[in-house]
Amino acid sequence: MxxxxxxxxxxxxxxxxxxxxxxxxxxxxxxxxxxxxxxxxxxxxxxxxxxxxxxxxxxxxxxxxxxxxxxxxxxxxxxxxxxxxxxxxxxxxxxxxxxxxxxxxxxxxxxxxxxxxxxxxxxxxxxxxxxxxxxxxxxxxxxxxxxxxxxxxxxxxxxxxxxxxxxxxxxxxxxxxxxxxxxxxxxxxxxxxxxxxxxxxxxxxxxxxxxxxxxxxxxxxxxxxxxxxxxxxxxxxxxxxxxxxxxxxxxxxxxxxxxxxxxxxxxxxxxxxxxxxxxxxxxxxxxxxxxxxxxxxxxxxxxxxxxxxxxxxxxxxxxxxxxxxxxxxxxxxxxxxxxxxGRIDDILTAADGRPLPLGSTVLDDLSGLRESQIAQLRPGVFELRVVPGEGFSLEQVSDHIRRNVDSLFGPGQELTVRVLDALPRPAGGKLKTCVVEHGSGDVIPPGGSPISPVQPW
Structure with missing residues (x-):
């Protein structure tokens, strides 16, 4: 130890x-x-x-x-x-x-x-x-x-x-x-x-x-x-x-x-x-x-x-x-x-099958954002969704989230960063900062600007 x-x-x-x-x-x-x-x-x-x-x-x-x-x-x-x-x-x-x-x-x-x-x-x-x-x-x-x-x-x-x-x-x-x-x-x-x-x-x-x-x-x-x-x-x-x-x-x-x-x-x-x-x-x-x-x-x-x-x-x-x-x-x-x-986050799953409780912690120290959300498209495949705020830098946010995911989730995860005008809300209106969305193209809301994926590591 x-x-x-x-x-x-x-x-x-x-x-x-x-x-x-x-x-x-x-x-x-x-x-x-x-x-x-x-x-x-x-x-x-x-x-x-x-x-x-x-x-x-x-x-x-x-x-x-x-x-x-x-x-x-x-x-x-x-x-x-x-x-x-x-x-x-x-x-x-x-x-x-x-x-x-x-x-x-x-x-x-x-x-x-x-x-x-x-x-x-x-x-x-x-x-x-x-x-x-x-x-x-x-x-x-x-x-x-x-x-x-x-x-x-x-x-x-x-x-x-x-x-x-x-x-x-x-x-x-x-x-x-x-x-x-x-x-x-x-x-x-x-x-x-x-x-x-x-x-x-x-x-x-x-x-x-x-x-x-x-x-x-x-x-x-x-x-x-x-x-x-x-x-x-x-x-x-x-x-x-x-x-x-x-x-x-x-x-x-x-x-x-x-x-x-x-x-x-x-x-x-x-x-x-x-x-x-x-x-x-x-x-x-x-x-x-x-x-x-x-x-x-x-x-x-x-x-x-x-x-x-x-x-x-x-x-x-x-x-x-x-x-x-x-x-x-x-x-x-x-x-x-x-x-x-209180907070109700979905539990994410890493590429090797490990559960990742309270995965939204990877967002906690990001800066220059008005809103942010981490979404799992399938185990080990994640999308960071951000709404830019004052001082936003795509390069800095991408580098920072990659370090966070590497440290907290471990190697082998795929990650994409997507810039949006607003984060999608469910019918109840309460935003979940950590969501699991299994599906295909319809899970990504319209109006977003896709950014080149951050390379897996």
Whole structure:
């Protein structure tokens, strides 16, 4: 087993050794059982500070307050939030510098195509990242997972592409107490060695995409094996009842799910009593009615922790059903959420037959695009569909997607890049960033300009 990923290890060590970590832990522990009034007071205090910083240092908000005539000092309570405009993903995409309040070099970048296919770049301060980890660790503690837990992580991890001499898709992250397992190389011929590495690591929990964890569970089940854990920590995807049952059966542990976004404006997660709660000390969450629906709401978030990149009343584009009326048996005053309509990607298949969970990750760091989508025309044959945005370069995008596919999917895949005026939407209107389309010429929408295929490798 090879140890590397020094950059990831450094970030984990920095977050755990950060001078504000213990203070943030104390704050979140105190709010865990606070009443609604105390939680609201905390949110409003943080909101006033955030608005003050945004009005002084963010070009976007300086311009807004100047042109709207709204006095930043008038934003004092949650009831004052409607004075601020709703911000969409398209307003942020390609315009990160308009929202920054500190230099880029002092923050960590985050990029994603999200569920909308619109690439976005955001930034967060180190303190913001520390608070996020602390909020997650508090949730995990509800299920008996310690703050210094050892976790197996399945989230892509394309280090075992077959091009670097690594045969086993498992890698330790020094100082992070994590064992990375590549989601793209979970195959029957490797599962025995992977299971041995996991057992030797003695993890408290497994964390990652539900599709990847379920695939690992299926491979273990087929061998008649189980690996008992304290928790199965999931995020980023919807999960089926069948996946949930399989994960519980193989790992003998509860599923601990959380919801968030690249923009980090709001966070929510499951509790030990089966409820699903907003984390109100992480951000302010508003639910805006979806037009034409009586029981669906769009999640709008205002992050309370990221003064370096303030996003106030940000429209996530994610929808949620109405929350249950009754209080949660866990006893917390954290607001409840209904079922979230999250990301649902098709599972792609590589040329050698390997499943590729959450294949849309190959799009996450592409730039110069308004929209993007990866489509599988047949196993191992993929088409990148893009709608050009500001700064678009076909050569750069083609080179970048080829590197991503090579790293994450492995050698032997065929890839074509196609430029379109708009990406095709299904009847429901929700764009899937990763689709499987088996067929012939009619799978390609009209109006596109075909580009010479990127050569297979």
């Amino acid at each position: 090879t140890s590397s990923n020094s950059g990831l290890s450094f970030k984990h060590r920095l977050r755990r050794a950060h001078p504000r970590r213990r203070a943030l832990q104390r704050t979140l522990r105190a709010l865990d059982r606070a009443d609604a009034e105390r939680i609201r007071d905390f949110q409003e205090q943080r909101l006033r500070r955030l608005v003050r910083v945004a009005a002084q240092r963010s070009p976007f908000y300086r311009s807004y307050f100047r042109e709207s005539g709204v006095d930043p000092a008038s934003i004092r309570t949650l009831a004052d939030l409607p004075k601020l405009p709703l911000i969409s993903r398209r307003e942020v995409a390609g315009h990160a510098d308009r929202f920054r309040t500190v230099p880029r070099r002092l923050m960590w970048p985050a990029m994603s195509s999200g569920t909308s296919g619109v690439p976005i770049e955001c930034y967060r301060t180190t303190t913001s990242s520390v608070l996020e980890l602390t909020a997650l660790e508090r949730q995990w503690s509800w299920f008996g997972v310690p703050a210094d837990s050892r976790r197996v992580v399945l989230r892509g991890n394309g280090f075992a592409s077959g091009n670097d001499g690594v045969d086993l898709p498992v890698r330790a992250v020094p100082g992070a107490r994590q064992l990375l397992v590549s989601s793209f190389y979970l195959t029957p011929d490797r599962i025995g060695a992977i299971a041995e590495e996991i057992r030797s690591f003695a993890p408290h929990a497994i964390e990652g995409w539900p599709s990847s964890i379920a695939l690992l569970a299926a491979l273990l089940r087929d061998r008649g094996e189980k690996i008992p854990l304290r928790a199965v920590i999931t995020s980023s995807e919807m999960q089926s009842p069948g996946q949930q049952q399989l994960m519980r059966e193989v790992f003998g542990a509860p599923i601990v799910d959380h919801y968030g976004q690249t923009e980090r404006v709001t966070m929510a997660g499951s509790c030990e009593a089966g409820g699903y709660h907003v984390f109100p000390d992480y951000g302010i969450t508003e639910l805006i009615p979806v037009e034409g629906s009586a029981d669906r709401f769009e999640i709008v978030g205002t992050a309370l922790h990221n003064t370096g990149f303030p996003l106030l009343r940000y429209r996530t584009g994610d929808e949620v059903q109405a929350a249950p009326d009754e209080p949660c048996p866990c006893g917390r005053a954290f607001p409840r959420l209904g079922v979230i309509a």
